[in-house]
Amino acid sequence: MNVLLDVVDVTVNFGGVNALQGVSFQVRDGELLSLIGPNGAGKTTMLKAITGVVNPQNAKIRLDGRDISRMPTHRRAQLGLALTHQIVRPFRSMTLLDNVTLAAGHQRIRSVFRSMVAVNRDPEHQKAAVLLQLVGIDDHAGQTVTGQPLGVLKRLEVARALALKPRLLLLDEPLAGLNHIEAERLADTLVQINARGLTVVMIEHNLGEVLRISQRLVVLDNGRKIADGIPDQVMRMDEVRAAYVGKEKQHAAS
Amino acid sequence: MLIYELSLATVVCINIIQAIGLNLITGYCGQISLGHAAFYGIGAYTTALMAKAGFPGPVNLMAAMLLSGSVGAVVGLTSLRVREDFLAITTMGVGFLFLGIVRQQERFLGGELGISSIPSFGLGKPGFFGLTLILVILTAAFSLYLKKTWMGFAFEAVADDEDTARVLSVNVSAYKLVAFALGTAMAGLAGGLYCYFARFIVPDDFGFITSISVLSMVAVGGIGSVYGVILGTVLLTLMPDFFRFISDYKLFVYGALLFAVMRFAPEGLAGLPALVSAKVARTGGAP
Numbered sequence A: 001m002n003v004l005l006d007v008v009d010v011t012v013n014f015g016g017v018n019a020l021q022g023v024s025f026q027v028r029d030g031e032l033l034s035l036i037g038p039n040g041a042g043k044t045t046m047l048k049a050i051t052g053v054v055n056p057q058n059a060k061i062r063l064d065g066r067d068i069s070r071m072p073t074h075r076r077a078q079l080g081l082a083l084t085h086q087i088v089r090p091f092r093s094m095t096l097l098d099n100v101t102l103a104a105g106h107q108r109i110r111s112v113f114r115s116m117v118a119v120n121r122d123p124e125h126q127k128a129a130v131l132l133q134l135v136g137i138d139d140h141a142g143q144t145v146t147g148q149p150l151g152v153l154k155r156l157e158v159a160r161a162l163a164l165k166p167r168l169l170l171l172d173e174p175l176a177g178l179n180h181i182e183a184e185r186l187a188d189t190l191v192q193i194n195a196r197g198l199t200v201v202m203i204e205h206n207l208g209e210v211l212r213i214s215q216r217l218v219v220l221d222n223g224r225k226i227a228d229g230i231p232d233q234v235m236r237m238d239e240v241r242a243a244y245v246g247k248e249k250q251h252a253a254s
Numbered sequence B: 001m002l003i004y005e006l007s008l009a010t011v012v013c014i015n016i017i018q019a020i021g022l023n024l025i026t027g028y029c030g031q032i033s034l035g036h037a038a039f040y041g042i043g044a045y046t047t048a049l050m051a052k053a054g055f056p057g058p059v060n061l062m063a064a065m066l067l068s069g070s071v072g073a074v075v076g077l078t079s080l081r082v083r084e085d086f087l088a089i090t091t092m093g094v095g096f097l098f099l100g101i102v103r104q105q106e107r108f109l110g111g112e113l114g115i116s117s118i119p120s121f122g123l124g125k126p127g128f129f130g131l132t133l134i135l136v137i138l139t140a141a142f143s144l145y146l147k148k149t150w151m152g153f154a155f156e157a158v159a160d161d162e163d164t165a166r167v168l169s170v171n172v173s174a175y176k177l178v179a180f181a182l183g184t185a186m187a188g189l190a191g192g193l194y195c196y197f198a199r200f201i202v203p204d205d206f207g208f209i210t211s212i213s214v215l216s217m218v219a220v221g222g223i224g225s226v227y228g229v230i231l232g233t234v235l236l237t238l239m240p241d242f243f244r245f246i247s248d249y250k251l252f253v254y255g256a257l258l259f260a261v262m263r264f265a266p267e268g269l270a271g272l273p274a275l276v277s278a279k280v281a282r283t284g285g286a287p
Helices: A043-051 A073-078 A096-104 A112-117 A122-134 A150-163 A180-195 A207-213 A231-236 A238-253 B002-028 B036-052 B057-076 B084-104 B124-148 B150-160 B162-167 B172-198 B208-221 B226-242 B250-264 B268-283
Strands: A003-014 A017-028 A032-036 A058-063 A081-084 A168-172 A199-203 A216-221 A224-229
Touching: A003 A043, A003 A199, A017 A043, A017 A199, A017 A216, A017 A224, A032 A043, A032 A180, A032 A207, A043 A058, A043 A073, A043 A081, A043 A168, A043 A199, A073 A081, A073 B162, A081 A150, A096 A122, A096 A150, A096 B150, A112 B150, A112 B172, A122 A150, A150 A168, A150 A180, A180 A199, A180 A207, A207 A231, A216 A231, A216 A238, A224 A231, A224 A238, A231 A238, B002 B036, B002 B124, B002 B150, B002 B172, B002 B208, B002 B226, B036 B057, B036 B084, B036 B172, B036 B208, B057 B172, B084 B208, B124 B150, B124 B172, B124 B226, B150 B162, B150 B172, B162 B172, B208 B226, B208 B250, B208 B268, B226 B250, B226 B268
Parallel strands: A032 A199, A032 A216, A081 A168, A168 A199
Antiparallel strands: A003 A017, A003 A058, A216 A224
16 A cells, blocks of 8 residues: 655653654555554644644655655645644634535645635535534534534534545544544444545544554654554563553552 | 705714724624724825825825725734734724824824815716715625625624634634725725815824724614615714704713613624514514
């Protein structure tokens, strides 16, 4: 399989803290890869470095062979990177439908001057409605964001990211805060989306769902990559257990 | 008497154009500006100098818009670096910078004495009022149209959460610059009209007080709502004239109104019906 995303030697320092130290990994076209590791391992920072929200001290990031390391965030989004936030960030002044419609209109707002003469929003409204249906929140479409349950907003994040028609979908803890049934349903939706050919990279702490749906795992700990491979093998590695399960036990004990 | 009312109506129109411009920057795109009067002033001085040099009125107004809009886009560059309260202070600084320049520059800009005996636009008072009225309608129509376009949609996203807008492929910097350029061009137009209306301009016409007054008109009317802004501007412009005693305390009243709106009705006059109906619904109609 082709390499869709090639991440080489990403280093990010926040003041004196090394959030990521020389992490490299590849994402192949069409796969569903999970980025896991204990809290503070640098997973979210990695997704932010890939999308350009965080500026790494050092990094070489290629999307489909094209170097995107120095591009601003909106350019990377135009080239096909979509990110959902761990803490949901809907546009609170808009309805759910409009949240997705804006993203669906990414071609219309690409040129500032053409956006000034484009008025019709119907095709994008229709696309947005289809996506809301895909993630199962179409009955909330016309409502405002305020007061929506977290499960709906998490799905809205996914629908909005999909509306960008991305090459690569980056999900930051899409299942966090959802109950068991909601998490399973959204995980199934993600598998469906992936099966349609969209490459997915997901950060997730819900190990049960991660192991159920991921084709490959990359494990980070303390800003370093400690493992990379198919889920069964990775979870059997001592280093992963020590970092991941060991710390979970420490957390449980404290 | 009619002359007085005609003058007042012309001033209202000029203020509306200025306020609609600020509303584009602050209401549509979410970027605060405390230096809007500087662009009003750039428009007025450009028009004054060109009119005295003998250029025709329409050309001068166009030039006022162009120059104000260009300087506005440059000032907009600061909005790419700083946000919210820092942007407020930076734009305030731009306002004072403008004042400093026109006060000190005596040879071309007349220093403290300003520029006087500016030629007339040539339409007579009623004709000039007609022109400003047409320009108000055009500005308001353009502003309402913009809200419906994809540009207006992108502005909404930038105003709501610019980091998220970026992740959704919105070129936030470009949209901010366009908002600044358009909004300040409108201020330039208003300045040009003011110059022809007063035919005598001094630096103080374009000071910090003017910036705050316009911001009050926008905020009292309802940030983001074109109709609200028009209503707010009409009210705040006429109030000191109808109630003479307010005139001496104009700034005090504007300040109090600004505070009251921010505290009790953040969406301004335009948001009042919704606010009242929500309150009625909450209390079940009980007083």
